[in-house]
Amino acid sequence: MKKPHVVCIPAPAQGHINPVMQLAKLLYSRGFFITFVSTDFTHRCQGQESLGCLDGFRFEVIADGLPTVGEMMEDFEAFLKSVSVNCTAPFRDLMRKLHHPSDGHRVTCIISDAFMTFSLKVAEEMGVPEKEIKRSLKNLLGLSPTTFFLDADESYIGSGYLDTTIYWIPGMRDMCLRDLGGFIRVTDPKDFTLNFVIDEVQNSLKASMIIFNTFEDLEHEVLHAIRSMFPPHIYTIGPLLLQCRLLPDDVLKSVKSSLWKEEVECLKWLDCHEAASVIYVNFGSRTVSTPQQLIEFAWGIANSNHPFLWVIRPDLVMGGHTILPQDLMDEIEERGMLVSWCPQEDVLAHPSISLFLTRCGWNSTLESISYGVPMLCWPFFADQQTNCRYACYEWGVSMVIDNNVKRKEIGDLIREMMVGKKGKEVREKALKWKESAEIAIKEGGSSHTTLELLIQELAQLRDVSD
Template identity: 65%
Template sequence: MMQLAKILHSRGFFITFVHTDCMHKRLSTLGSLECLDGFRFEVISDGLTPSLGEVKEGPKGFLQSVKENCVSPFRDLLRKLHHPSDGHRVTCVVSDAFMTFTLKVAEEVGIPEVIFCPTAACGFMAMAQYHELMRRGLVPLKDESCIGNGYLDTTIDWIPGMRDIRLRDLGGCLQTTDPNDFIVNFLADEVQNTSTASVIIFNTFDDLEDGVLHAIKSIFPPCIYTIGPLSLQFRLLPDNALKSTTSSMWKEEAECLKWLDSHEVASVIYVNFGSSTVLTENQLIEFALGIVHSKYPFLWVIRPNLVMGGNTNLPQELMDEIGGRGKLVDWCPQEEVLAHPSIAVFLTHCGWNSTLQSISFGVPMLCWPFLWEQQTNCKYACQEWGVGVEIDTNAKGKEIEALVKEMMGEEKGKEMRKKALKWKESAQTAVKEGGSSHTNLEILIQELLQSRDSSN
């Protein structure tokens, strides 16, 4: 969202970026943006204190609170900002696809709304089927035994634009026995709500998801524009003031880039489970055993809240074995890391930002999906795009070590890197002048400019 906001700002739009209380207080790196002419931040109440929203309540509590508490504060903010009589207008609302409470308010005030989808098109399409999966009795699961007895391998053959898809590929949240599961119903409702927007934009590119994008366009009434990868669009910006600020939730340890400089091309494993994945202490140890015993150099992001209970320390004997061969950091500038020539493989949770960035910079993936639509991204990375290998949910150190060695080895690794580099080239073509994403972004900007001019 921040990259999109900066791109629009670079094209002359005045940006008001709206956070909820919890999220705004977690972002500590935005101060320099507030000094830019035509860029400001507003905060609306989500009904949670930061400690509740981040630690105790978790995603479910946060989303419930947003759904119940954000409509009125957002309405008040929009009315405060929108005064057509004295020339102060909001000409468009650009909203996260899972914050669709804004649609009703924008309609009340008479402002068009563009929905920005933070997932892949395939993830969006998967969630669009949740109501139908419930109607057909495929979810919720009848009991816990369905998780391990092969039921999740049931083929779903009726989703437009998606082939060879299994129930397990449609999202981790479907592994529930609760018919009133909040997350499943929330995601299903939010995706359905986006059909009332004027435009839906995706951070993807046509070549990558052509089949599923075609299916979405045939089902959803809004105009569909692909404008990604935004990470590559953003890198084309000439404005250094915009590019020098990040929206990271933790301080980035940029010195790891110097450490990478000392390593050969395609020799380092990069490990990062994103900003939301939570491991058990045992899972942390198993990953450590697999990564360390592979004997390859590695850069591993272990953020402060990665492990349940908070103990992110590795056993001393493993630390002794690592020596200078591995580097552990709290957080890092991921795009710069993935763009670094020393990176050979990305061990990832398959969040869409991480997946698309990996594709954009030509890095194959070891995939360990955790929640949301990460299972869908994993399926596409491994089977459709040919740039990933999945790690089993309960994989032990020996299995992880074997997969790392396979990906770093000559035969498998070479083939994967070749495919990844082809997708990198395709992504770069999409954002260049005349490419599909460049063209779609220009069309979107012209539509927003027309909306602005017609309201004056």
């Protein structure tokens, strides 16, 4: 029998691939035929072994013109330009092929990442409904319908100007300019990245449905504001990682989404430690730091005298190799484990983890909340400043690290979070949010109910030729 055929296309970045893959697995488990579209960059990183062998879950690859991993990390503008310029024609050609298949599974729907809105035009050309998955609600409100840039020269950036309070974003109270993140923190209204993101947000509102990886209790004020301004087809179905935890192992584990080889032996290392005793450090897939920042973090973590698991990508340091001094390596030899990448969900779910030092991307933030792990946030770019502000001041699950990284501050904050009064309060709130996330995905919960409605609507879509 012909199944509904959903084409899923994420942006070629780890934080965007994960939620789209999670949604694809959920739909596959409910009887959908899935085509997951990767770009050359993603395919090179993952390798053939990641593609799995599920019947009815296939992969296609389109050109993107992107360079190697390290080069991409340091030039985000080039990344955006390459994707927007190079992906449209290959995706159009792929859709023409998929829309006339030999097995009868013509495309009934495209689910695209918010940074891949060129798929909207292709979907319109093909007469195929297009849905869009977004990771965070607050980006949508921060950039639409009213968008600004910092109307100041560079000297204002360090003079307290970013502490200016703003009141005009619906559903987002007590925000300052610094809370709106790196995309907006520019002084040129013609800045390419700013205008790219504005265009993508505006384009996304043309989709027939917008899907968010969040849950009602977590962002209820933002949700209320969005629903008052935009069409009613808003679906909140997160945390997707918890929804996927309910899937059978053959679906959950057979298709990989990591762009790096995961060093799973770190889980055995964690098994050797007491409950709630280990600091987990991971600055994500795109962050780059200076050599001095890396050293300050390393000594601060080492001086806290707690065991730690630290993910240090080979390309973490700007323009060079990620190498720690030998005296520092000697200091941490007995207490720390360094890996180049790890299965983060499994790490955060491990009972030995007590604290997550993070850049506060949306995936990491939602994963921490889902597993009740408090955070220390050091936001870098994109949505991370906004996520950090909410994690610290709205949800109370985190403390923030000053941009001017100093080893003493790092050590003091870690000790406070691990054994201090503030740390105890943050830990209690983190556990409450964990419970709230778990309730949302259970039968009768907000995300469970919304996911069922989403599946019903997608299943009812019919090929326009039928």
